[in-house]
Every structure is written in structure tokens, then in C-alpha cells.
Amino acid sequence: MEFYGWSGTILRVNLEKGTIKKEPLKEELALNYVGGRGFNSKILYDEVPQGIDPFNPENKLIFGTGPCTGTIVPCSGRWTVTAKSPTTDAFGDANAGGHWGAELKWAGYDVIVFEGNSRNPVYLFIDDNNVQLAKADDLWGLDVWETTDALKEKLGDPDLEVACIGPAGERLSLPACVISNYTRGAGKCGMGAVMGSKKLKAIVVRGTKGVRVAHPEELIKVVEESIDILKTEDKWWFENFSKYGTPIFVMLFQHLGALPTYNWREGWFERAEELSGELLYNKYVKKKRACNACVYHCSAYCVVDEGPYAGTVGEGVEYEATGGFGSKLGNADLASTIAAKTLCDKLGIDLINCTDTLGWAMESYEKGFLTKEDTDGLDLSWGNPDAILEAIRRMGYREGNLGEILARGSRKAAREKKGSDYYSITIKGQQMGLVEPRPMWAWGLGFATSTRGGDHLRTQPAPEFMFTPEEAEKFIGTPKISDRFGWEGKGRLVAWCQNIRAINDSLENCKYFFRGSPRLYVEFPAKVLTATTGYEWTYEKVLECGERIYNVEKAYNVREGLGRQDDYLPERFYKEPLSKGPFAGTVMPKEKFDLMLEEYYKVRDWDQKTGMPTRRALKRLGLEKIANELGKVGRLGKAE
Numbered sequence: 001m002e003f004y005g006w007s008g009t010i011l012r013v014n015l016e017k018g019t020i021k022k023e024p025l026k027e028e029l030a031l032n033y034v035g036g037r038g039f040n041s042k043i044l045y046d047e048v049p050q051g052i053d054p055f056n057p058e059n060k061l062i063f064g065t066g067p068c069t070g071t072i073v074p075c076s077g078r079w080t081v082t083a084k085s086p087t088t089d090a091f092g093d094a095n096a097g098g099h100w101g102a103e104l105k106w107a108g109y110d111v112i113v114f115e116g117n118s119r120n121p122v123y124l125f126i127d128d129n130n131v132q133l134a135k136a137d138d139l140w141g142l143d144v145w146e147t148t149d150a151l152k153e154k155l156g157d158p159d160l161e162v163a164c165i166g167p168a169g170e171r172l173s174l175p176a177c178v179i180s181n182y183t184r185g186a187g188k189c190g191m192g193a194v195m196g197s198k199k200l201k202a203i204v205v206r207g208t209k210g211v212r213v214a215h216p217e218e219l220i221k222v223v224e225e226s227i228d229i230l231k232t233e234d235k236w237w238f239e240n241f242s243k244y245g246t247p248i249f250v251m252l253f254q255h256l257g258a259l260p261t262y263n264w265r266e267g268w269f270e271r272a273e274e275l276s277g278e279l280l281y282n283k284y285v286k287k288k289r290a291c292n293a294c295v296y297h298c299s300a301y302c303v304v305d306e307g308p309y310a311g312t313v314g315e316g317v318e319y320e321a322t323g324g325f326g327s328k329l330g331n332a333d334l335a336s337t338i339a340a341k342t343l344c345d346k347l348g349i350d351l352i353n354c355t356d357t358l359g360w361a362m363e364s365y366e367k368g369f370l371t372k373e374d375t376d377g378l379d380l381s382w383g384n385p386d387a388i389l390e391a392i393r394r395m396g397y398r399e400g401n402l403g404e405i406l407a408r409g410s411r412k413a414a415r416e417k418k419g420s421d422y423y424s425i426t427i428k429g430q431q432m433g434l435v436e437p438r439p440m441w442a443w444g445l446g447f448a449t450s451t452r453g454g455d456h457l458r459t460q461p462a463p464e465f466m467f468t469p470e471e472a473e474k475f476i477g478t479p480k481i482s483d484r485f486g487w488e489g490k491g492r493l494v495a496w497c498q499n500i501r502a503i504n505d506s507l508e509n510c511k512y513f514f515r516g517s518p519r520l521y522v523e524f525p526a527k528v529l530t531a532t533t534g535y536e537w538t539y540e541k542v543l544e545c546g547e548r549i550y551n552v553e554k555a556y557n558v559r560e561g562l563g564r565q566d567d568y569l570p571e572r573f574y575k576e577p578l579s580k581g582p583f584a585g586t587v588m589p590k591e592k593f594d595l596m597l598e599e600y601y602k603v604r605d606w607d608q609k610t611g612m613p614t615r616r617a618l619k620r621l622g623l624e625k626i627a628n629e630l631g632k633v634g635r636l637g638k639a640e
Contacts, residue, residue, distance in 0.1 A: 005067035016116030035066035037505035040082035066508030070105035077292030092189030106207030164202035166348025187350030214534030247277030263359030267436035268581025314342035324355030330382030347396030356431035427454035491599030499546030564611030607637025
């Protein structure tokens with residue numbers, strides 16, 4: 001059949017056999033799972049057997065784009081990569097921006113599914129209809145920037161789009177990620193390590209076909225309307241985010257008492273102003289850059305001109321870099337955070353996994369669980385920027401005792417250092433994004449119930465402080481969500497946001513386009529899907545698709561043995577009150593968290609005792625086959 005928006009083709013690459021097949025996208029998959037993350041999640045559930053090791057050849061590595069990718073739809077330059085995660089041993093995916101996803105759509109593909117493991121290093125070259133595997137022995141060992149340059153030179157085209165791994169992925173370091181456009185990291189869940197296990201060095205794409213949309217004039221109208229909403233109803237956000245990007249969050253979260261500091265001991269850093277987005281912009285930013293079709297151009301090209309890190313250049317220095325290598329590690333040297341981010345980009349390391357693993361290592365070093373022998377003599381005291389950079393290098397190359405320890409990620413490393421597991425701030429084994437949950441209860445519940453482990457982007461409950469009570473009542477069903485220290489309504493808010501974010505990731509739109517205005521959350525996805533694909537979409541249908549995607553991911557985790565016990569925050573947040581900042585004395589009361597979790601399960605129609613989806617919930621979403629499968633292995637929840 002003929003598709004609009006979607007390319008209509010899934011590419012299957014068997015790395016063990018060296019075969020490449022093209023298969024048609026099924027209408028049922030398109031209409032029920034939208035694209036990108038949704039496609040990937042359903043393929044993973046259907047095709048990856050229960051209980052396999054993430055590095056087993058039976059694990060599949062899936063790259064997906066959305067129906068808006070490569071069009072004029074604002075902020076639609078993202079793509080998702082999915083596999084069973086070596087970090088969590090459960091569901092895993094990662095999302096990145098830039099231009100690689102658009103190029104893949106322009107070449108004519110919605111999804112690439114990599115099967116099996118290659119014996120020798122290879123890369124995939126996609127040139128519209130011409131797709132081939134090529135040897136990558138000469139690329140193996142190069143960092144991300146060297147690999148990208150070498151491929152562009154070898155193939156004679158500086159405009160090729162490259163997604164690849166660096167030394168961290170080659171060595172199966174769990175913090176490894178996949179990077180495109182030199183600096184756009186698909187972080188979280190160890191996707192770079194899975195790619196390395198398959199001996200797949202890179203995916204190179206050249207696309208010239210473009211993307212056909214069903215109703216071009218209507219799409220132009222929807223796009224213009226959405227940008228107008230952003231510039232008027234979200235004017236402060238649009239202007240400041242365009243200028244400063246995510247580093248603006250350093251001082252915003254500092255004022256909210258939610259800036260993670262000293263490995264999550266505190267939510268307030270005494271030297272936060274030295275890490276501010278304003279200082280970064282004024283001192284180091286030379287040029288603003290944007291992902292495909294982005295209206296923000298929030299990314300910054302930075303240069304360090306003086307000091308010990310002079311000569312450092314990098315792009316996309318985000319809040320997770322300035323805050324992660326900064327306050328989280330007790331470090332106030334802003335230039336060093338730029339250097340650390342650039343080093344991670346070259347080695348192919350995820351910032352969040354890296355900074356949380358280093359936070360665990362520094363606190364374990366302080367408490368005596370890591371010794372000088374473990375660190376090969378490196379001083380891992382708080383706020384030591386040179387030690388941070390050296391630790392990153394060793395993590396990427398798995399060099400020495402410390403490199404081997406850090407390459408396991410904090411949860412698996414902590415299991416080997418008895419007593420240090422308390423300082424590994426992970427959920428389901430996955431490190432958390434940079435938002436302190438003790439004064440941000442909805443964020444805490446979102447972290448805990450994320451299908452890919454401790455992740456802020458699975459929920460990103462900005463409506464908690466951006467919707468009016470009237471808006472919250474209308475769209476979420478309760479006006480109580482804006483009480484940051486009240487439990488009522490938080491389960492409903494988190495479930496609603498998770499469904500919406502599943503759609504954002506399946507459209508492959510940047511979540512920062514959906515921040516304040518309810519109209520962008522509610523009206524935009526249905527309108528843009530209708531104009532792009534030609535099918536009639538409603539708000540209710542879009543929300544149902546998001547819920548379906550989330551339940552498929554939950555079912556995958558439940559099948560792997562996860563349950564209610566895995567939907568909690570690390571103990572630190574329940575036991576240790578904040579001692580500094582505007583909310584000193586605040587803790588996350590476990591009894592209140594339980595109330596939020598129970599409300600969340602009730603909204604989801606999942607089993608209150610086990611956290612497992614019920615047959616009733618799955619059947620309502622057209623997932624009766626999954627319900628039957630979970631029932632056979634004793635992992636189906638009971639409805640009240």
C-alpha cells in the first residue's frame with residue numbers, strides 16, 4: 001500500500017549471515033504504534049526472547065524514525081534505538097536528535113532491525129535504495145569523531161550522516177552510547193555496548209527521496225499555528241530556551257532545591273552560579289546550532305579559549321553535562337564540564353550513566369569502599385576536575401582496575417563492592433536524569449515507574465508547575481497536581497504525561513517543544529498526524545496509542561521478572577532529608593510515595609500488589625495476545 005509520512009519500508013540486516021532484506025511496513029503497526037519508539041518497542045517485545053543475555057546474538061538492535069521525521073514539523077529531528085539493555089537486563093532504548101534520522105527517512109526507511117552478531121567489524125552504508133555491509137576493520141579502535149571523518153572521506157561525501165560507536169562501545173562498557181553528528185548521543189541503557197557486541201561500528205546514510213505528506217497545505221497551517229502558540233503562550237520559555245538551551249536549568253533547579261549535588265546528597269550547590277547557563281553562554285558559546293527542523297536552535301557550539309582546558313571545542317553542552325560533571329560531582333569548574341562532555345562524545349559515552357557512575361565512585365571512595373588500589377592511585381575526591389576527566393578516559397577504554405570497575409556502570413560495580421550499593425542511585429539499574437525528586441514528587445514517581453529505569457524523559461511532568469488548576473482539571477482530571485508536596489493526583493499526572501511522551505518519541509518530536517501550553521500537548525499531535533499521514537487522528541486516539549506503547553514496554557519488563565518492587569526510588573530519597581537550600585529538611589515520605597504509586601496503578605488498571613498489567617487493561621488496548629503470553633508464564637496481574 002501507499003504511505004504518506006511513513007516511508008513504508010523496514011530494513012532488516014542480519015549481521016551474522018551478511019544478508020539485507022526490505023519488508024513493507026504494516027498498516028496495523030503504523031496506526032497502533034505511530035512510529036519511532038512505538039515501532040521499536042513492539043518489534044522488541046515480539047522478536048526478542050525472554051531471558052536472553054543482552055549481548056546474545058538473539059538480541060536485536062532497532063533504529064526507528066517517526067512519521068514526522070524529515071518533514072517541516074518543528075523539532076522533528078529525533079530517532080530512537082532499542083534493544084534489551086545490558087544496564088537493566090530489561091527493556092532499553094535511547095533517543096537522539098541531530099540530522100541522522102531525517103537522512104534515514106529521506107533514504108526511504110522507517111526502521112532498521114539488526115539481527116545476529118557479526119564476526120568481524122562492519123558498517124552499514126545506505127545510499128537510497130542501495131544498501132550494503134562493508135568491512136570496518138580499519139575503523140575499529142577509532143573514536144567517534146575520527147570514525148565520522150574517516151567515513152566521510154572514504155565515501156567521498158562530507159554531507160553523509162553517520163551514527164557510530166567509539167572505544168567504549170567496542171569494549172562493551174555499559175555507559176556506552178550511539179552518537180550521530182559528532183555530538184548527538186543516544187544515551188541511556190547501554191545501546192552503544194549492544195552495538196559493539198554486534199561488531200557494528202557505524203550506520204552511514206545518504207538520502208535524496210524526501211518525505212511525502214498527505215496534506216501539505218494543511219501541514220503548513222498546523223506548523224505555523226504551533227509556532228505561533230510557542231512564541232505567544234510560551235514566550236518566556238521560547239526566548240530563554242532558544243538563547244541558553246538546557247543549561248538554563250542549573251539555576252532554575254537550584255532555586256527549586258532540585259539541583260542534584262554530591263551524588264544526590266543535596267538539591268542545592270553552594271557554587272551553582274559558576275555553572276549557570278548564563279555564564280556558559282556569555283563566556284564559552286560561539287555559535288548556536290539546531291537539530292533538523294528545530295525552531296529553538298538550543299544547542300551551543302562552545303570553545304574554551306584559556307586556562308588548563310584551552311583548546312577544547314564541543315557542541316551540545318547540555319544541563320546533564322554542566323550539572324552532571326558539575327554539582328553532582330562537587331565540581332564548580334565550568335570549562336572542565338565542557339572538556340568532560342567532549343571527551344564523552346569522542347569515546348561514545350552516555351553523560352547520565354557516566355556522571356552517576358562517577359558520583360557513586362566518588363562517594364564510595366570517600367566512604368572507603370573504593371581504595372587507592374581500586375583507583376590505580378587516582379584521587380577521586382569531590383570536585384577534582386582532572387580526576388574526573390581521567391576517570392572518563394579509563395571508563396571508555398576499560399583501562400586498569402578503575403576502568404574495569406567504571407565500565408560496569410554503578411549498579412553492577414556496586415554489587416562487587418559490598419556496602420556501596422546504597423550510593424548507586426539507580427532504578428531498575430538505570431541512572432537517573434538530573435532532577436532531585438525530594439522537592440519534586442511527580443518527577444520522583446515518574447523516575448520510579450519509567451519503563452527504561454531511572455529516567456526523567458519518560459515522564460517529564462512539566463504540567464506539575466506549568467498548567468493552571470483549570471487546565472489540570474480539564475486535561476488530567478484533577479486540579480491538585482500543582483501541589484508539589486501533595487500526593488493526590490500525581491499518579492494520574494504521571495500516567496498522562498507518560499502516554500503523551502510515548503507519542504512525542506514515536507512522532508520523533510523533541511519533548512521541549514511540548515513544555516507549557518496544553519494546546520501543544522493536546523491539539524498538536526493529532527493535527528500533525530492527520531495532515532502528515534492522511535489518516536484521521538483524534539486526541540483520544542493519540543492518547544490511546546501512547547498508553548498502548550507504554551503497556552507493551554511494561555509487559556516486556558514484567559516478562560523479564562520486574563514488578564512493583566522495581567517501581568521505587570533509591571533509599572537515599574526516603575531516608576535522608578535535604579540539609580541545604582530552600583527546602584532543607586524535605587524528604588520523600590515512603591508512605592506518601594506508596595499512595596502515589598497506588599493511584600498510578602489504579603489509573604493504569606494494573607495490579608496494586610504486583611504492579612503487573614491486568615488482562616482487562618491489555619485487552620482494552622488490543623493487546624490480548626500479550627495478556628495470554630503473560631498469563632502462560634504467571635506474570636499477569638489481577639484486576640480489582
